[in-house]
Amino acid sequence: MSEFGLDLLAVGPHPDDVELFCGGTLIRAAELGHSTGVLDLTRGERATHGTPDERARESAAAAEVMGLKRRENLGLPDAGLDPAAPEQVAAVVQALRRIRPEIVLIPWIEDRHPDHEAAAALLLRATFLAGLARYPDGAGAAAPFVPRQVLHYALRHRMTPSFVVDTSAAAARKAAAIACHASQVAPPAGGAPTLIGSSGALAAIEARDRYYGSLIGVAHGEPLRAVATPGLADPVRHFRDNPFAGAHAFEPRR
């Protein structure tokens, strides 16, 4: 048995964040034959629209669209994520030790939503502490676990990426996965306004993917930033196999 239980796990603060901000990466990874999953930290119970039950159904539908092998929800408090809360750190550590993901995607450290920033800090703590044999104290703790790489994805605030994933082939399915979250992206007319439910919100996400794609010479892309500096054993072979933003990245004009 491999030391890893899943190839790629994305962790989201709320049930729609992964779809919006790194859904294309997950869809592409599954299409390339990797096992993928999502760990949602909260049920989004404090959102302006949608009930936790509705949002759980929307998440399950989106999981299907994205081709996930697994999706679970930790049920931590929405609008109450706190990296200083020992029970929240322990809950994430236990989830990581149970799922054993090879690569983990976590939010970037700066964002407009305090839960998103708290999730980043919580995940940075948990991905480190999961590897400590003596964390937490007491019997019954799962075996220590260290993922191969931890990568930040960008939410609302811009970050300088370590690299951009070509998600062009996943663009239509990403839009379909986002559309599953109808309570958020298509709230009832006349209801309280939200950013994600506003007109133009989805076009803005698409525009952002096109911007990051343009950095590597493809139609759509999603930025990722490594927590630890990525190393290359053979830079010649690496760039030979990944000729993005080179002279031939875009399809030639016909």
Ligand SMILES: [Zn+2]
């Ligand atoms: Zn969120």
